[in-house]
Amino acid sequence: MSLSKQLYIIIAFIFFMIFFGNFIISVNNTKAYLQSESITKAQDTATSLGMTLKPLIHDKNSAEIRTIISAIANRGFYKEIRLEDAHFTISESSLIEASSDLDSLDWKIKTINIDKEFGVLEENSSDLEISQELSELENGKTDEDLGFALEEKKYSFIPANDYKNGGNITFNFTVQNDEGQTIDTFASLTINKVIAQALRKEKFDYVPKWFIDLVTIKLEEKYSEISDGWKTTAVIYVSANAGEAYAKLYEQFKGAILYAVVAFIISMIILFVFVQYLLKPLKRIEKLANNIAVGKFDTIKELPWTTEIKNVAIAMNDMSTKIEAIINKLNKNLESITYKLSKDEITSLELKQSFETDMKNMFIHKDDGYVFIIKIFDLASFAKSHTNKEVNDFIKKFANILKSTKLENKKCTSKAYRFFGSEFAMIGKNFTYEDAVLFTKKLKENFEKLSNEYNKKDIVHMGATPFNQIGTTPEMLQAANEAYEKATIIGSNEAHIRDKNDLSRDMESWRDLVFDIIENSKFNVKYISDARKLEQGNENTILMQEAFTSAKDKDSNDIPIGTFVSIAERYEKIMQFDMKVIEKVISHIIINNVKHEISINLSLESINNTAFIAWLDKTLALNKSIASQLVFSITAYAAAKDVNKFKFFADEIHKCNAKIIIKRFETKFIALDNIKDFNLDYIRLARDYTNNICNDPSKQSFVEAIAELSSLLNIKVFAENVKEDDDLQTVKKFNLYGASR
Known part of the structure; x- marks a missing residue:
């Protein structure tokens, strides 16, 4: 993964972590504030309602009480407003009126009782006496002045568990009139603890259910006691409507999300610009490293301003300069050695x-x-x-x-x-x-x-x-x-x-013979020059074989391959010949399950032909599994004839995962200064460089320098046709990749 992507991911992660942390804290704080505000408002409303309803509470069935509660509830700030009776109080007149046996109120209750399953009934005589005394103190009136209203009896009903919230209660009692007449009768009263109630749905339509399920707002029910005189007779309960809090919280949620999205987009745009500016020097460093790997020793002219990256750039420049100096020194040594190896010491004639x-x-x-x-x-x-x-x-x-x-x-x-x-x-x-x-x-x-x-x-x-x-x-x-x-x-x-x-043969007969051999594939492919590892204990490991073609004339005599290729090139049949050789080699690898690499010699005409390269690309694409085992071999002289076309061919081959080797490598064809320009996998030295190398210090110096240079350029070197054991032992000292005998 690229550094830029890692930075984007890390910054995005930090952004979301900070945002969600702040978002959760903000939502919780707002939620706490809204809960507190709603609860406080509910308490204030309960207190206010209690004071408003106090003058009216002596008549708990008053329609005015319900009107006031409904008016407050209709504002929408409350889920429920409920007025409950503090005590179940039953008057004497209500019992007489409820009895079906009595046709007037000119009766007084003498005795009264209820079934124990309903609860207990107590007479409020003490309350009546206290009320009378308070009235006398306040108004200075006597019992006669108060009249009948002060003499009416009231009873407190203490319900059993099953009737705590009220119900239909039957009262059995005995009444007596002024004439002394008594009647045993009963009355059934429906007692309800809730005097008045107003309800409202909590949810607002524009607040989605998932948000309500996600955020839980708990609002406590608040209350206020209402007294009639000195005693609490009713309690007003007020529950805040959580929908109002949900609505405000949801609006904040949407605003925060919108802000976060906009802020994230703007931040990522700024980050993208900054990262591109920051990574631009790194791309130059990467390009320099790649160039060094292929032997191009450039330097970074514009040093980055970031201290750490600037230090890396300076170090890369220093490394590039030092490696270039080492290679230049090796090149000079090799040029000197090459001159000695290619010139006769006495006559200065070439060898x-x-x-x-x-x-x-x-x-x-x-x-x-x-x-x-x-x-x-x-x-x-x-x-x-x-x-x-x-x-x-x-x-x-x-x-x-x-x-x-x-x-x-x-x-x-x-x-x-x-x-x-x-x-x-x-x-x-x-x-x-x-x-x-x-x-x-x-x-x-x-x-x-x-x-x-x-x-x-x-x-x-x-x-x-x-x-x-x-x-x-x-x-x-x-x-x-x-x-x-x-x-x-x-x-x-x-x-x-x-x-x-x-000349021994006539050209026309040669032409007919070569055409027949190529068109009908009348040639064989043999595998020679087994290149093996030079590591101790791995000498028997075959690294590469060379595909060698042989053909016979009409008299079954071997045709010199050089002559055959020359005539094929002369009559423009060499490309067809190279194609057939490649097909035979691919079949050999597949059929025989070959694991090592095989080099295939190609002519200059083939690598310069775009149609041949297109055919080769297609063939390698169809044989991807073995493409890496195919090594296309070009002589150093042929590669040097048209460097640009050879580079193009090498690049196309590497795209297909195949490889390139230059055989019969000699510095007079490819200068060591230019070898870094070739995209090579292998070099196979000309046999003259290793023949009798054990007795020739100049050859030893040359091979050692080639080995060091190729190591710097990531190119593997083979020695060709090392026949003598002493020569092989000498070659091993220079850490070449392999050698053939």
């Missing part, structure tokens, strides 16, 4: 490996010319009769003749090589037969001068053969040597030049 490379160049560019083999005659006898210095001077002068002899024709160029000892070679590029004859004639004239100088009559013989575009380098060297042998028979300082008619 045989350079000759073979230039021959490949001739094949690739389909150039014409001649190949010369030139040998100093009987150098051993000359060396016996002369000192080392004289012998070396003679060889130098001999080589100078080869280097300095030129044709006037500007199209014709010549280059000399020293193979070993007395054997030299030359490539005459764009030479015709006539040019070759003229060139050997000039050489003979110059060598005769050298012969006279050293009094050596027989000094040189020369053989030449035309460049055969359908042949191979060994075949042409053999043909040139055959011409040389004929020259030795002709006479002293003579030359023999073969012409085009000496």
Whole structure:
């Protein structure tokens, strides 16, 4: 996960944590405040109502009491207002009036009782006496002045548990009139504790139920006692309407959520701008790190202002500079070593490996010319009769003749090589037969001068053969040597030049043969050059094999693969050939469950062809499971011919999870300064670098430097064709990835 995403998540988490914490605290505080306010208001209302209803409470059935309670309840601030009787008080007149046996009120209750299941009935005689005394004290009146109203009896009903809230009660009593007549009778009264009540629903329509369920507001019921005289006769209860509190709380909830959403969006926009500005230097650092990984040692010019990131940028710049300095030093050492390895110490002529490379160049560019083999005659006898210095001077002068002899024709160029000892070679590029004859004639004239100088009559013989575009380098060297042998028979300082008619095969027959082999897949793919690990104990682990193709002519003779490829390239069949080879290798891996990697040689024409690359992309996509085992092999010389196209090919191959190896790696084709520009997985050194490496300090230094450089660039190095055990043991010291024998 990227740093920016982590920052967004962390900041968002902190934001929500702070918001929800504050939100919960705010809601709880508001809820507590609303509860307190509602309860206080309910208590104030109960007190106020109690004082208002006090003058009216002597008549508990008064309609005015219900009117006042309904008016207060209709304001909507209360869930319930309820007036309850404090004591069940029954008057004498109400009992007489309720009796069906009595037709007037001119009766007095003599005795009264109720069933015990209803409760207990007590006469309020003491209350009557106290009331009379209070009235006398207040008004100075006597019993006669108070009249009958003060003499009416009242009874207190103390209900049993089942009748605490009232009910239908039967009273049995005996009455007597002024004439002394008595009657036993009864009365049934419905007693209700609630005198008056007003109810209202709590919920407001715009407050959702989920909010009410989520937030619980508990409002206590408040009350106030109402007395009639000195004794409490009723209690007024007031319950606040929680819907009002819910409405206010819900409005605050919506406002807080809206504010939080707006604040979050604005905060994230500001954070996004800040993070992009903050991470911009990190992206530069990441780009620099990636560039260092692929060998591009840039530096960050604009240092970031953040102290920590600035220190990282400075450290990365320092690391990039130091690694570049190390690589430059290695490059200089390698250039020096390469020069020593590719040049003859005495004559400064290039060696045989350079000759073979230039021959490949001739094949690739389909150039014409001649190949010369030139040998100093009987150098051993000359060396016996002369000192080392004289012998070396003679060889130098001999080589100078080869280097300095030129044709006037500007199209014709010549280059000399020293193979070993007395054997030299030359490539005459764009030479015709006539040019070759003229060139050997000039050489003979110059060598005769050298012969006279050293009094050596027989000094040189020369053989030449035309460049055969359908042949191979060994075949042409053999043909040139055959011409040389004929020259030795002709006479002293003579030359023999073969012409085009000496070519063994006719091009038309070659064309038909190669077309038939490719179109009908009449070739085999073998797997050679087992590259194994060089780690102790893992020498038998195969890392990579090379796919090698072989084909036969009509006489069942093996066709030199170099000749076959040359003709396929000449007639533009090489791309089809490469496709068929790749298909065979893929089938081999799948059928045989191969676990190691296999390298496949590709021609320059194929990697430069967009149609071939498109086909390869599609083929690798269909074989994703084994794509990582395919390593496409290009010679160092071919890669160097068109660096941009090779880079494009390498990038496309890596997109498909396949790999790239450069084989026959030589620094004269790919400068070590430029190797970092190639997106390589492997390098396979040319065999000349490891042949007899145990006895050659220059080669050891070269391979060691290559190993160090490739390690810095994350490139794995193979040694090719290490035959001798001593050479293999020497190669192991340099920690190469693998080697083939």
